[in-house]
Amino acid sequence: MDSWLHLLQAAASEDRDSCIEWSLKLGYLTGKENQVMLDAHVNSMMLLATPFKASTPQPFDFGLGSTWSGITTEIRAQIPVMLMHRLTPPPRETYSLNR
Numbered sequence: 001m002d003s004w005l006h007l008l009q010a011a012a013s014e015d016r017d018s019c020i021e022w023s024l025k026l027g028y029l030t031g032k033e034n035q036v037m038l039d040a041h042v043n044s045m046m047l048l049a050t051p052f053k054a055s056t057p058q059p060f061d062f063g064l065g066s067t068w069s070g071i072t073t074e075i076r077a078q079i080p081v082m083l084m085h086r087l088t089p090p091p092r093e094t095y096s097l098n099r
Helices: 002-012 016-026 035-048 067-085 092-098
Strands: none
Touching: 002 016, 002 035, 016 035, 035 067
16 A cells, blocks of 8 residues: 555656656556556556645545546546556556555
């Protein structure tokens, strides 16, 4: 759980290198991914971290028609790319964290 929080913090800080580093440690990435996969993964993580960014107004609205709806649409758009280029499935223990 601590490692996943580090990944979330890296994504919220828009620190691409740390995002990749923590994704490797957690098993989201193998280190042999192509640039297309790295971009889709990091972009998705940064979108997922939007509510936790210092620049995001609080409280964050997760309701229908909110900014969150657009973010989830953008994340969903990355799924086909990640399915095509992913070399390893996401760690099973993190499935519920990403919902």
